[in-house]
Structures are given as structure tokens and as C-alpha cells.
Amino acid sequence: MSMSTSVAQAPADLSNAGMQSFVTLEELRAALQTAGYRAELVTDGNISLLRSASNGLGFDVRPGNAFPGKPDHFADVAFVAVLTVQGSMPLDLVNKWNRMHRFCRLFVDKPQGTDEFLVLTLDLSIAGAVSPNNVRTQLQIWDSLIQQLIPWLREELGRLASSLESAKETPKQASKEASNADANLAPPRPALNS
DSSP states (O other): OOOOOOOOOOOOOOSOTTOBSOBOHHHHHHHHHHTTOOOEEEEETTEEEEEEEETTEEEEEEEOOEETTEEEEESEEEEEEEEEESSOOOHHHHHHHHHHOOSOEEEEEOOTTSOEEEEEEEEEEOTTOBOHHHHHHHHHHHHHHHHHHHHHHHHHHHHHHHHHHHHHHHHHHHHHHHHHHHHHHSOOOOOOOO
């Protein structure tokens, strides 16, 4: 007895219906505003970009690769937040953030002859088509990272400052204890009579 089964396979839908294969700054501005952000279109050095803020930290949405013949249609954009660093930022602290957080990069930038900057970036790729929900989710991820950055920096830099203070105190305390020990071990001085 032979049994045959046929499996009907539906053809793959490659039409990308309802998907976005590019993004414009106007669409991103609308998405940011719908999510509750203020967002303004600005021009910086002949480059149009979006400027917004979250948790008191300003950020830009910078366009990436434009489609040929469509200079306002982009395959990707970058979310970028820049903080000025007073002094210098320990690179192992930056590396710690990068080990703990996916989807973004934190790095130190020091353009020649300027202050040091701490830069947080997240790339959003639309290439190959993504759903509008994917774009909203990426905005939520960016917001979460921005919300975490400042408190994390305060906590980590506070720990670093405490450990540096402890390191300074330890040699001073050891030196003081050694001086006291030397004084206690010194033989008594003979009294001088004149």
C-alpha cells in the first residue's frame, strides 16, 4: 500500500508589501514626534539632519547612504549623542559599556586641537526593507540607551573616583603607620645634662 502526500507550497512573497526600503528625514521626524520627542530639521555644514533630545541629552539623527537619483531617500541613518569630556575618559570604562550594551557604540573622539568627546552612536539600516514597527523599536532601543548612559557614567565615574581616593589614602596611611612604628622602635635617647 502506497501513500503519497503532496505538500502545496505557497510562493514566497518578495513584494515587501507594507515594508520600508528607504527612509526620509521627514518620515523620521514624524516617527520621533509620534513617539513623543521634539524633533527639528536643521542644516549643519550643508548637511540636513534631525536634532532631538532624550533624558536631557541632545542627539542628532544623521542621514547615511542616499539612493542614486533620490538624495532625500536614505538606506540608513545614525543616531549620535556627543558629550564633552572634562579631562580624559578612561578607555577601559568605555570598553566596559561596549561589553555590556548591544546595538550601540560608545567611543572617545578627540579631533585635533579640541576637547575630548564621548560619542554614543546607533546605526539604523533600512536596506533590504524593514517594517515601520522595526523603526519604532529601534527608536525605543536608542531611548533606552540614552536613559541608561548618564546614570551609568555617574555611577562608574563615582566608583573610579572612590578607588583613586582609596589608592591615595593607602600609601599615606602606610607611611604614617611606618613612621609611628619607627618611633616606637627607636631606642630611648640618653638624657643630656649640662
